Amino acid sequence: MNVLVVIPAYNEEGSIGRVVASVIAAGYDYVVVNDGSTDGTAALCKENSFNYIDLPVNRGIAAAFRAGVDYALDNGFDCVVQFDGDGQHRVEYIEALTDGIRHGYDIVIGSRFVDAKKPVRLRALGSNMISGMIKATTGASIADPTSGMRAFGSRALAVIGEHRNLGPEPDTIAYLVRKQGMKVLEVQVEMSERISGKSYLNMRQSVFYMGRMTASILVGQFFK
Secondary structure: OOEEEEEEEOOOOOOHHHHHHHHHHOOOEEEEEEEOOOOOHHHHHHHOOOOEEEEOOOOOHHHHHHHHHHHHHHOOOOEEEEOOOOOOOOHHHHHHHHHHHHOOOOEEEEEOOOOOOOOOOHHHHHHHHHHHHHHHHHOOOOOOOOOOOEEEOHHHHHHHHHOOOOOOOHHHHHHHHHOOOOOEEEEEOOOOOOOOOOOOOOHHHHHHHHHHHHHHHHOHHHOO
């Protein structure tokens, strides 16, 4: 199985070097997708001869991920691992994710909550709501639907590559399970603190995200 680690990056000049170095040291092929960064992310990738795709403007995580999927499909990869450029994801768990793909699963999620309880806070409440909506519409139980560390096998990649409105989000997972009959596995992982920068998900963006996911999972997936 040919595995490609896709690393979307937006303004991650403080972390992308160490992230790429860890992926290379672990022996994986990779591509950084610079999502129109306004800092030195692209320059750092160029200076270090990283394998990268440079999007001219910021288009968001979905477009950046799809650019990585297109690259994977064009270059003969049959498994993609979605991997954050901020240092939160840890390379030692990539093997567990890809092992799930080898054993016949279409999507493997690096979950923080297979063996651990969710903390009592607002973000966890949102995660629980999304889990409930996925369970109600697909029958699948997913403890950590918002985890950004995921592996996608060849069947999932083919569908994502063909349908341009599918991104690496919980509503896509719900669609692939319900409409495409794909199998999902969660494996326990731990996340690190981001190396630098800050998340784009502030309170306003989090509320908007929840509204969009709710509409897409409860209504949108039935019309995709």
